[in-house]
Amino acid sequence: MKKVFCFGELLMRLSPASNGKWIDTATMPVYIGGAELNVANALAKWNIPVKYFTALPDNFLSREIVEDLTNKNIDCSAIHYSGNRIGTYYLTQGADLKNAALVYDRAGSSFADLKQGMINWDSILDDCHWFHFSAICPALNNNIAALCKEALEVASAKGLTISVDLNYRSKLWQYGKQPTEIMPALVNHADLIMGNIWSAESLLGIETALQETKGATRSELINAAERSMAALHQRFPQANTLAYTFRMDSSYWAIMQQEQEQYISKEFALADVIDKAGSGDCFMAGLIYGMLNSKEPAQMINYAAAAAVGKLYERGDATHQSIEDVNKRVLGTI
Template identity: 55%
Template sequence: MQKVCCFGELLLRFSPQLNGEWIKNATMPVFIGGAELNVATALANWNVPVQYTSILPDNQLSAEIKQYVEQKGIDTSRIPTFGDRIGTYYLPQGADLKNAGVIYDRANSAFAELAPQKVNWDSILDGVSWFHFSAISPALNQNVVDACEEVLKIARSKGITISVDLNYRAKLWKYGKTPAEIMPRLAQYCDVIMGNIWAANWLLDIPLSDTINPESSQEEYLAHSIDTAKAIQAKFPQCSVVANTFRFDAPPTGILYYTTLFTEGQQFVSPTFATDVVVDKVGSGDCFMGGLIYGLYHQKTPQEVINYAAAAAFGKLNEYGDATRQKIADVEMILAKTL
């Protein structure tokens, strides 16, 4: 079977315990992560052949990281090496990446040195049937944007299915361009676009109704999801599948979660999931993206695809760390309890 290639920046996440505990105890957990690596990890757990492509410096730390990733069943043989450092970020325990508490330390990373004609994409895409990236990479600088378009053009020419996660990281867009100026240029190559109605507005300039607000009902959100999906497909004719997620805090510590998939003029809605306690919010969207790819890769029905992806993402909320450890049976058990 041909591989899925997940492409993006590998990051080290430092997760300090606040109130000075990380200083007192002289400890700070470190996670190997990055949105696209989280997707690759989910796919490997679910027996989908997957490779991960990033840019790493040529040093011992990179070698140990690649060995760690390989042990998860992910092919790292197609990671070019240049540059001097691995990007990092700090996220306090229990916080969300959308939370203002995230602190990035990614400037001048090896991945940020990516530019057109610096990587042999033909070699990297050999034997690949699916290419996945996210909106995080184009947030770094213009050279990375140009390199992303370079690989997308080559993937398109090879008939490779292309997916994008509309991850929005406001703190990364610092090089004078707005997401809506950049992402449509890349989204035009994509067959599958995943995000939510707000990300589609911020990154793709898809209209967001003034009537949508925190008090909106589930029915109103689902109706808007159809409008957003139709607008995306009208603007980007290559796109055949649009998925939207809806995740709301349920005070004091819980989550309400449901998702949609739009294809061939019809919207499919997942079950609604709820929990009173969340272990770690990081990576749930990546797990959802992995679930989408898993289902579409295996040509499941649209309802089966969205059900599995949503259940997997919900399961990730109860796991500590960046990437899911769930197996197929674990996801199916969550789904069985809900349906």
């Protein structure tokens, strides 16, 4: 059976307790993640065949990680072993990925040191029918942006469906290129584009009049999303599915455009969120899951939004939700 191919850097997340408590206790949880791996984890959990590509050093830590991923039914045969270190990042418990508490330590990692010509994409993608990537990888350096483009060109030539998550990380775009110089050429390959009105502006130059959700009504947010999606579709007409999320202070919902029709998810109440990392990745996985299972658009967007909300109540980067868990949240019974 053909697989969903997820391309991206595996990261170790070190998660210190707030206010320096980790110093006194001399403990800091470590989670294995990375945006694309989080998608792979969710899909594997939901019985979708998945293949993961990253680069890791050939050492005992990598072998333990790969064994764990393999036990979760993730095909790790495409992982490239080279270099000397696994990328890491630090995120204070409970903080947002856009928070000042986020610290990256990814320079010189095995993945960051990859270059064009090192990977036989035609062979690796031969048993795949879907290619997923995010805007995080091209933010690392010129070589990774070029590598991503190289992989996408092969995936397109082989007729794979392509999805992209427009996750914008300002702290990563530090190598002399603006996102709008890099991302449009990559997004040109995408059939499914997911993000929000602000990431579309930061990464693709799709302007929005709204600078934040605070003070905006639901109808104003919907209108802003529709305007942004119209401009996005005009610029990238090959993308037949667009989806934006809105994570508010007390609720979460999403809007999707498919074949020029709009679908808005249920609005899910939020309270006492545990961990904000990986929620968007879970939403992305929900969309892919819905499309591969030929779900109706309304079902798709509700499943994806419910999966994202469920992830907010789990520790770590990857979700442990079953299909039944997500469906119960859609129905309001969890």
